[in-house]
Amino acid sequence: MIAVKVDQLSKRFGDFVAVDDISFEVPRGQIFGFLGPNGAGKTTTIRMLLGLLRPSAGSATVLGLDVQRQAETLRQRIGYMSQKFSLYNDLTVDENLNFYAGVYGVRGARLRQRKADILAMAGLVGRQRTLTRHLSGGWKQRLALGAAMLHEPEMLFLDEPTAGVDPLSRRTFWNLLYEQAAAGVTILVTTHYMDEAENCQALAFIQRGRLVASGSPQEIKETQMHSQVLEVTCDQPDAAVVALRKLGIFEEVALYGAQLHVITPDAAARQAVVTQTLTAAGVHVLALAVIPPSLEDVFIASVGGARHV
Template identity: 45%
Template structure:
């Protein structure tokens, strides 16, 4: 299956009235890939995912998931994929086990088959001790785990996870990602959205959506090296804030922000580094270190957003 295409979107568009939420995006996701979908709130991430799940009809364009057209055959898509929505809403008056049984039943697992799958996932996700607890009384992290288990119970070949780790403590987040990596190793394709850029590093490829359009796409390392990412410079100084003030609005500076005790400045090209140095010297500000570094994803996306935003 490796190398085959699991998701293919062609000029996929969704309008709500006059508002274009997703504006003709095209991409492919390969089997077994972890495909990260990044972008600010309202950029069109959830709308795209809902169209791919067969929940929302596209206004234009088309998409195929596992070879099925999402608009014409949503049931085939729904049967073979799993979707954990952003709210990942649960029924507060149903227990952990009742949730699992409900999802198992909805996805066509009955009898002994259902029992085994429910037991297996309750163990796997660490909820076996809480099987009779009502979902409404579960701590936030456990609720997310339960929602994830319900999504994965029927062993979908394609999994859509919309912000699975929001509101989850750091330790549980790591467990979540261990699980996601396991899934992909077993051949499951994963499309995941997140606001945590450290998580995005786990992804095989990343797409950055902004204003309904994909403005960057590639493996994390590629994105950092790409000319479009600009050059990121790390500055160490006792006068970081005054330097930030001085360079922020310079025409060749894409983005500048504090990064712990250092300052990261992304400029357009490598020859801009010298101009940056000059600007700082002209103000008479002292610098201990000023050198290009491998940018973090945060630098890359801050830069891309600024470059992509209409002036």
């Protein structure tokens, strides 16, 4: 069963092409990750799938409903959590849930049960009378997810839901998503965090409005990364990046934590020139190793390659 089907979808704003002829599918019950740099077209795509923005060309269905002709029906079956915190800081936790319940038409005994479920899920039991502005970023995030789920949607659209949230809160949030996916809820999430992307069952990379890679994390690593990764450990990684990029012979040189990842077709053969170049630049090389590419390596290579198309 397919939850989302996108067929040659495009969106133009005057002469600017925000989304350029993209196609993909999301099976039901799957966590689907949508990755790309700022301005790549992620949010524009989501807004079209929500029926908030009319496509310039192409078509899309969500839960079998046409996003243009059946948008009102669709909104009763999906939940949406935007990039920016969308609840009201001057209302309490309970008042925010009541407001969103009214929007979705959840009332009476069902509302009481749903609020109890949401408060338990989000760990907010006992905080119902707390003003939302007094909640930490992690609590606000879980409250926003709970509000999006009040009406028991079949699908959730989450646009950068963990931006600016500490790692522990991010992990707690993703545990909640896994529980929802296990219960059959389909989730489409945009993220900048590669560790989160690794936890998605399928991914799509978008750059300048175009899809540049798609598949499971493992499939993308195996099919999209034709070069190799040389990991460099040295005492001056910032200076090392500058020195190696000046050579102009590598596909990409990027910092990866305390190490450098050098992407090149033949990593083993390039070890000598890397060592010589860094030594000449006054950088002490501590270790060199050819390693399997990470998802971040593949993402950088895919997006970098798309810039030159």
